[in-house]
Amino acid sequence: MAAPEAGLALSVAGLTVQAPDGRRLAEVPALTVAPGSSVAIRGPSGAGKTTLLHALSGLVRPASGRVAWGGTDLAALGDAALTRFRRDRIGLIFQDFLLFEELGALDNAAIATAFLPRGQRLALRQRAGTWLDRLGLGQAGVRRADSFSGGERQRIAVARALANDPPVILADEPTASLDRASADRLAVDLAALSRDTGRTLVVVTHDATLAARLDRVLTMAEGRIVEDTHG
Numbered sequence: 192m193a194a195p196e197a198g199l200a201l202s203v204a205g206l207t208v209q210a211p212d213g214r215r216l217a218e219v220p221a222l223t224v225a226p227g228s229s230v231a232i233r234g235p236s237g238a239g240k241t242t243l244l245h246a247l248s249g250l251v252r253p254a255s256g257r258v259a260w261g262g263t264d265l266a267a268l269g270d271a272a273l274t275r276f277r278r279d280r281i282g283l284i285f286q287d288f289l290l291f292e293e294l295g296a297l298d299n300a301a302i303a304t305a306f307l308p309r310g311q312r313l314a315l316r317q318r319a320g321t322w323l324d325r326l327g328l329g330q331a332g333v334r335r336a337d338s339f340s341g342g343e344r345q346r347i348a349v350a351r352a353l354a355n356d357p358p359v360i361l362a363d364e365p366t367a368s369l370d371r372a373s374a375d376r377l378a379v380d381l382a383a384l385s386r387d388t389g390r391t392l393v394v395v396t397h398d399a400t401l402a403a404r405l406d407r408v409l410t411m412a413e414g415r416i417v418e419d420t421h422g
């Protein structure tokens with residue numbers, strides 16, 4: 192199997208994200224994240240954390256400014272190229288899990304096989320199974336997604352994001368529907384993924400235990416980064 196791709200550096204400059212009515216939702220004049228490092232984004236509800244994460248993933252096109260991963264400026268990519276870039280390089284763990292209800296846990300976690308050449312499908316399916324195991328769902332591979340609880344669905348979504356072996360992982364409250372023990376286990380795994388395998392990790396979280404495990408904590412308020420603390 193090919194070695195996983197090393198994490199990408201993030202470079203943000205002059206970024207503003209606006210609501211359709213023109214209201215400014217996020218404003219980040221400058222932010223760099225070193226490849227392979229891990230960052231938590233914290234702050235009160237409505238501070239713009241999810242908005243910023245969406246702009247970093249290219250799910251939202253900013254009103255102005257630049258978001259670049261490993262030197263690739265997302266604004267320079269057309270819609271199809273941006274979708275491809277996100278699919279291949281960024282693992283997204285978002286709050287709406289977007290599972291295929293009629294598929295089993297493993298088929299959901301390994302859904303990216305549909306986009307891969309035949310020769311790479313088995314490896315991805317194995318990684319999906321390994322992540323389900325680590326997240327405590329190893330025995331549940333064939334159960335339909337619609338039979339899982341909220342916390343279990345969240346873990347399937349995490350396994351899906353990581354199965355693709357992406358150099359960048361962006362997560363929005365990945366531990367929100369988990370019990371304390373599962374949340375702590377996932378926090379350890381996410382931190383290790385960055386530290387041991389060089390992935391770049393950006394996580395929006397209210398979970399102080401998770402934030403404490405990461406290299407750096409950004410605090411947002413009213414759409415801006417107001418504090419930047421290195422652990």
Ligand SMILES: Nc1ncnc2c1ncn2[C@@H]1O[C@H](COP(=O)(O)OP(=O)(O)OP(=O)(O)O)[C@@H](O)[C@H]1O
Nearest residue numbers: 210211216234235236237238239240241242243395
């Ligand atoms: N598409 C949109 N149109 C209008 N307002 C929006 C849109 N998306 C987000 N907002 C507003 O932008 C602000 C920031 O929202 P965002 O979801 O980024 O906050 P957050 O810090 O992630 O909050 P939470 O912790 O509650 O998830 C909020 O006031 C929200 O209502």
